[in-house]
Amino acid sequence: MTATSTHLVPGVELRRVPVGDVTLNVALAGNGPAVLLLHGFPHTWRLWSRVIGPLAARHRVIAPDLRGFGASDRPTDGYDAATLAGDAEQLLAALGETSASVVAIDAGVPGAFLLALGRPALVRRLVLMESLLGTLPGAEGFLAHGAPWWFGFHAVPGLAESVLTGNEERYIGWFLDAGTLGDGVPDDIRADFVAACTGGEALRSAFSYYRALPESDRQLHRATATGRLTMPVMAVGAHPVGDTLSRQLAPLTDDLTSHQLEDCGHIVPLHRPRALLDLVVPFLGAEAEPAADR
Incomplete structure (x- = not known):
């Protein structure tokens, strides 16, 4: 592992970390018990900038760019x-x-x-937000x-990228605006997300x-046929997923806490960071420490 640079977020160090068949770009900050943050589409680690x-x-x-996103490899x-x-x-x-x-959101969930x-001894606590667990009940x-x-x-393999190449800013911008109920995200983060999704x-x-998703759904059904979550789990819903994730988790967890955030779009960590931190x-x-909210 080698440090590559710092970033606009104070106290953050970026590293390239080999992980199996890929090398991930990883943002690191602070000391103490580890918290792993997993973003979704169309994000990078900067989804978590405000938290x-x-x-x-x-x-x-520990906040990586997931495989295929941002500065991580694209297998x-x-x-x-x-x-x-x-x-x-x-x-x-x-x-x-x-x-x-x-802590995970959207595609990271x-x-x-x-x-x-699968690894309950590895995961002390789990926070899941704004996603579905496939077609689980x-x-x-x-x-x-x-x-x-x-x-x-x-x-559809090959379709969307062939249609959208050259129009990435408008397309990704739609998700960022919709995911914050029209409020939008800071210009520098918006530019980062667009750049991460630019090009075929x-x-x-x-x-x-x-x-x-079909293979992921099969994996979820197989895993939950005999397993359940034993660590404390929190489900956080906003718009549009609401309490759907909580409903899916309820029969699969021993210790579930659920919250619904009012007036909050899908991109919870950027739209309502203070509410999420609370x-x-x-x-x-x-x-x-206190963090600024919108």
Whole structure:
């Protein structure tokens, strides 16, 4: 592992960390019990920019660009939930961590869930937000009229990237605006997300998560047929997922706490960071310094 640079977020160090068949770009900050942050689409580690500082006051924060995103490698495969869980496990090992709390959103959630299910001694606490666990029971209401339109568009191999190349800023911008209920995200973070999804290869790897959804769903059903989560789990819902994730988790957990954030879009860590910290910091068992909210 070699340090490559610091970043605009104070106290953050970026490293390139070899993890199995890929090398991940990883943001690191703070000291203490490890907290692993897993982003979704169309994000990079900078999704967590507004919460890293307060978390790092008491924790070692580990925030990678997931495989295929940002400055991490873009392999041709490995975008299913089980492989993502393996990436997370190997990343913690590479950084010398024997346990961590895990916080995940959107595309990061299924992998985080499988990691906790398969390696309960590794995951101390689990926070999951704004995602579905495939077609596990509890999602029937959300999926009554089918998945959101972009799921099908992104799932067709080669289609979306061929249509969108050259129009990435407008397309990714739509998700950032919709995910903050029209408030938008800071210009520098917006530019970072757009850059991370610009070009045919970047789009292909980002959309590969959607193309792996059928395999991820099979993995989730197999894993939950005999397993359940034993560590404390928190589900956080906003718009549009709401309480769907909580409904899916309820029959699979021994210790579940659920929260719904009002007036909050899908991109919770950027849209309502203070509200998220007010939930997560006590749950992780530490106090954080005040953080600015919108």
